[in-house]
Amino acid sequence: MTRSVFRYVSWTMAPHLSPGEPEMLHELECSSCLASSGTEADFEAARAWAFSHTGGHPSHRTYREVVVRLWRMAPVRG
Numbered sequence: 001m002t003r004s005v006f007r008y009v010s011w012t013m014a015p016h017l018s019p020g021e022p023e024m025l026h027e028l029e030c031s032s033c034l035a036s037s038g039t040e041a042d043f044e045a046a047r048a049w050a051f052s053h054t055g056g057h058p059s060h061r062t063y064r065e066v067v068v069r070l071w072r073m074a075p076v077r078g
């Protein structure tokens with residue numbers, strides 16, 4: 001018979017922020033043709049791409065936003 005000892009740990013979760021790294025990344029994807037702005041730290045860069053894309057393809061008017069934000073789990077001390 002094998003015995004195991006389990007230690008119960010409470011966890012907390014918070015945004016994972018690194019100096020010099022963006023808090024989140026933004027991407028806009030065209031709903032019509034799935035073209036993408038690529039991931040951008042600055043939402044305005046993704047938005048500018050969408051304006052340009054609709055300018056070149058006037059029937060492509062809806063976009064899906066994908067936001068990437070890193071999270072980190074840490075044990076609760078105490």
Ligand SMILES: [Zn+2]
Binds near residue numbers: 060
């Ligand atoms: Zn498109």
